[in-house]
Amino acid sequence: MKVTMRVLISAILILSAAQIRGEAVNLTLYYESLCPDSIRFIRFQLYPTWLLLTDDNLSVDFVPYGKATFQGEAVNLTLYYESLCPDSIRFIRFQLYPTWLLLTDDNLSVDFVPYGKATQSKTSNGTWVFECQHGENECQGNKEQACALSLHQNNASIQVQFISCVMSAWSPPEAGSQCAETLGIDYTPIENCAEGTQGDELLAALGDRTHNFTPQITFVPTVAINDVYSQKDQDDAMSDLTSVICRYITGTKPDACND
Incomplete structure (x- = not known):
């Protein structure tokens, strides 16, 4: 009183x-x-x-509000890569996937574009023809990943885990079935897509995105942060992607950014 x-x-x-x-x-x-x-x-x-x-x-x-923290929008990373490119494999295995595990999809959204330095053309009968830097198997691997990404476009976690799984395998184009089993998803729709015209159309669309990217892609993997390419981000991401993403996180940064 x-x-x-x-x-x-x-x-x-x-x-x-x-x-x-x-x-x-x-x-x-x-x-x-x-x-x-x-x-x-x-x-x-x-x-x-x-x-x-x-x-x-x-x-x-x-x-x-008090002592609450603010969660900003996730940073968007667009990754242009190839399924059999050693640099792409190394980047996804040792930079992208560990960074995603640390920051989670609350802070990092990944847009995969598996095409790289391939070329494409359409024959007179409407069939797509692709030529990939590392041969026919790479084209098939790119196509399989394009199908998996499309079929699971509403599940970012499955997308990241599936791509990271196949790209960590001894032969990425042949790892889809085992990775699907590991993640508990049905491989049959992915396989049917990759073997049919749907896979061709998906890969051609990724080809259009790659060829229309500015500046012209001369190295894979190439990264763009929030749809903007920066040579500094590109160079730094190859050895410390976590720090690059942390630069762009708004609001309260996760603990991984302070280590």
């Missing part, structure tokens, strides 16, 4: 000064909805005081 009276007396003294100007006293309250001290203050101090003084004399500005 003594504490309450001291608060009321203080409020009245402030009010007296404000009333000379004919204004209500404004109180801004920063608090948390489950904080015991916040609950106690509002229940036994703020509300009784407001009832006594009324809103003619006391205006309250509530800010329910």
Whole structure:
């Protein structure tokens, strides 16, 4: 009761000064909805005081946030790569996947573009023909990954884990079935897509994206952060992708960014 009276007396003294100007006293309250001290203050101090003084004399500005942290949008990384490129394999295995595990898809969104330095053309009968830097097996591996990405476009976690699994295998173009089994997904739709025209169309679309990228891709893997290419980001990402992504995280950065 003594504490309450001291608060009321203080409020009245402030009010007296404000009333000379004919204004209500404004109180801004920063608090948390489950904080015991916040609950106690509002229940036994703020509300009784407001009832006594009324809103003619006391205006309250509530800010329910407290010591919360802010989660910004995930950083988007677009990766242009090839299924049999040693540099692509090394980057996904030792940079991309470990970084994604550390930062999670709350902070890192990956857009895979498995095409690289391939070329494509369409015959007179409408059939797509692809030529890949590391041969026919790479074209097939690119196509299989394009199909998996399309079929699981609404599950970012499966996308990252499937691509990381096949790219960590001894022969990525032949690892799809085993990786699908490991992740508990059905490989048959992926296989049917990769062996049919759907896979051709998906790979051709990725080819268009790759050929339209600025600047022209001369090295794979190539990374773009939030749809923007930076040579510094590219160079740094090859050895420390986590630091590159952490540069772009808004709001409260995860602990991995502070290590």
